[in-house]
Amino acid sequence: MSGDRPTMPPVRLPSDAELARDALSAPLFARAVKLARWAGEGMPVGIDGGLLADQLATAAGLLELADDEDGPAYAAEAWQLALDTGLVEFTEHEEEEGEGAEAEGPAGTAAAGEELAVLTSGSPQDVLELWLAGLETVLADAAAPDLSELADQLTSVEGELDIDALDWNPEEEADFLDGVLGNLYLLTAVGEGSTERPVPLPALAASMIVPDDMDEPTDDVLEEVSDAMMRLDDQFRVLAPTGLLAYQPVDEALIEEVDGEGHIRESVDGVISDVPEEEDVTRYGMVALTPLGLFAVRARMLDAGIDVPLVGDLADKGADALLDALPGHPAPAAHAETELWLGRRAPLDAARELLAAARGDDEDAPGRRLVCQQALSLLGSEAEPALREVLDDPQLGGLARVWLAEHGATDVPEPGEAMVFWLTIDTIAAQLAGEGDSEELRELVEGLVGGHSGFFDSAWRCDHPATADVLEAMGRLHPDKKVAKQARKAAFKARSRA
Secondary structure, eight states: OOTTSOBOOOBOOOOHHHHHHHHHHSHHHHHHHHHHHHHTTOEEEOGGGOOOHHHHHHHHHHTTOTTSTTHHHHHHHHHHHHHHHTSEEEEEOOOOTTOOTTOOSOOEEEEEOGGGGHHHHSOHHHHHHHHHHHHHHHHHHHHSOOHHHHHHHOOEETTEEOGGGOOOOHHHHHHHHHHHHHHHHHHHHTTSOOSSSOEEHHHHHHHHHSOTTOSSOOHHHHHHHHHHHHHHHHHHHHHGGGTSEEEEOOOGGGEEEETTEEEESSOSGGGSSOOSOHHHHHTTOEEEEOHHHHHHHHHHHHHTTOBOOBTTTTTTSOHHHHHHHGGGSOHHHHHHHHHHHHHTSOHHHHHHHHHHHHOOOSTTHHHHHHHHHHHHTTOOGGGHHHHHTTTTOTTTHHHHHHHHHHTTOSSOOOOOHHHHHHHHHHHHHHHHHHHOSOHHHHHHHHHHHHTSTTHHHHHTTOOOTTHHHHHHHHHHHOSOHHHHHHHHHHHHHHHHHO
């Protein structure tokens, strides 16, 4: 894996068969398939394969959208997707002499395309590839502005259109939408977004607009967030029928027209982060990637050269690879990855392999031992012999005793003071590396010092490589100034001793 290659947290995906079923049942794709079958062996159509007016009405009825005022528009979108993906193939008529291109009648013939057979005879991967191809066309449409709005921006200069007047950069629009989908992917990967726990649209828009170092958004920034929400609302309405995402649109009552454009009527300041009540924020739009959407965004990231691992990638690798990777995983993914890894091995063999990989004096070793301990907690009594084998190991003896005590083992020797301090320093070093100066760690430090008189008098003598750094951190974290000073003095002694 390249060191300069961007890496995302791992995600867990359903099987290809399940994803293919989701793709086939996505509203827009399902409509496109139905219309492709309707085209059958051929029917006359308009310019570029578009349906004629009476055909649009028939197609809307076929899709059970006859009573929907937008039914013809939905039918046209589905038909266009069928053309774009090869579910329908268009053959243009040869223009006869004297016949104008502006004729309103049929311009060619549309028939079911070869790709339609993929849905019945192809593999799940073939179906997903076809769905992804269709998604790309819809994403391009979603990033494009309304053509009527573009026309209004065009001005005439001495009889010629001023293209520079267009307030639209196609690359910027596409990059913005890609960034939003990437943020949704990341939120899903770390467990902060799912179809059961959708992301508020204001928070998603703010993640793209508000600088990380800005404590309080300015009015101008809030206005940008509001504008971005309106853009995303339009785009997500287009994308939702593809099955990419689940979307609850912005409440129409919150939108007002200003100069022909939609704007959020109220300030979004109160709903970007600290939302007073859940029912309030849902009015501003809620969105989540579906499992199919997670698959699609991952596929696009792979094409962009981003490392996007899957849960289960480590199941066949050694314990060293597992323990190196797990500290960077979100907790749910780390747990799932560990279970899959353990499921491929006998408990005793797995425990021995994990313990061997956990040894080391390098700066990443405390993190490896912490996730080793978490992995071992998933094993039952069959692993006990492996833990007893390392009771005298200065690096592993402490965690082995913890495991044995938690599993009700008997005849476990008491650890010496040196081992207790070594395990304490090791545990704090691992948490510092993983979470930094967290509130949880602050509470741990207070508890340790409060429950052990003269803690620093002994701790600085510990021969753990991270002793000085840990004591220095304890000085930062402890709220009592006197205790913090003791910690800093102990850190100085540890460094002098080293």
